Amino acid sequence: MMGKVLAAMIVLSALAAGGAMYYFQVYGYYTEVTASGVDDVQMTPVGTSMPETILYEDFQAIDADSSPIRYRACFTTPTSVATLTETYEIYDGGAPRVAPGWFECFDAEEIGTLIDQGRAVVFLGERNMEFGIDRVVAVADDGRGFVWHEVNDCGDKTYDGSPLGEDCPVRNLNDGDT
Known part of the structure; x- marks a missing residue:
C-alpha cells in the first residue's frame, strides 16, 4: 500500500x-506591451543608422524579460510596401519565431509564407537594439505588419565564442549585458 x-x-x-x-x-x-502610440513601430532609413517611426495603427505587442528574442508585435500601416522598400533598409534572412498561441495576430508560419512568396518584405527596425539582437519589421502587401527580434552576426559570435570582429559594437557590460 x-x-x-x-x-x-x-x-x-x-x-x-x-x-x-x-x-x-x-x-x-x-506581458502585454502598452503602446505609446508615438514610436511603437520604427524602421531604419537607407543610408542611416537611426530608426524613425512609420505610420501605424492597431498596435499590439508582447514581451518577456526572460529572453531578448521573445518580443512580438502586430500592427497595420497605410504605407505601401513599394514606398517602404524605397525608403527603409531591407533585412536579409529575417524569419519569424513562433509566438504563444494566445497571441493570435502573430502567426509565424503565415508570416514566413508571406515572406517566401514575396508578399511581405522584412525591414531593419533597429540594429543592435540590445547587443547582438536586431529588431526587424515585416510588412505584407495587405498592410499588416509584424515585429520580432533576430539574433544578428555579433550575437551569433558571442553565443558560439567566436571573436567578435570590428563590425560589432563595443559591449557595455554595465548595462546588464553578460
Missing part, C-alpha cells in the same frame, strides 16, 4: 511540475 501512495505522489508531482513548466513557457513570462 505504501508503494502505491509513493507512486501516486511521484506521478502527481511530475504532473504539477510539467503543468508549471508549460504555464511559464506559454503564459507566465509574457
Whole structure:
C-alpha cells in the first residue's frame, strides 16, 4: 500500500511540475506591451543608422524579460510596401519565431509564407537594439505588419565564442549585458 501512495505522489508531482513548466513557457513570462502610440513601430532609413517611426495603427505587442528574442508585435500601416522598400533598409534572412498561441495576430508560419512568396518584405527596425539582437519589421502587401527580434552576426559570435570582429559594437557590460 505504501508503494502505491509513493507512486501516486511521484506521478502527481511530475504532473504539477510539467503543468508549471508549460504555464511559464506559454503564459507566465509574457506581458502585454502598452503602446505609446508615438514610436511603437520604427524602421531604419537607407543610408542611416537611426530608426524613425512609420505610420501605424492597431498596435499590439508582447514581451518577456526572460529572453531578448521573445518580443512580438502586430500592427497595420497605410504605407505601401513599394514606398517602404524605397525608403527603409531591407533585412536579409529575417524569419519569424513562433509566438504563444494566445497571441493570435502573430502567426509565424503565415508570416514566413508571406515572406517566401514575396508578399511581405522584412525591414531593419533597429540594429543592435540590445547587443547582438536586431529588431526587424515585416510588412505584407495587405498592410499588416509584424515585429520580432533576430539574433544578428555579433550575437551569433558571442553565443558560439567566436571573436567578435570590428563590425560589432563595443559591449557595455554595465548595462546588464553578460
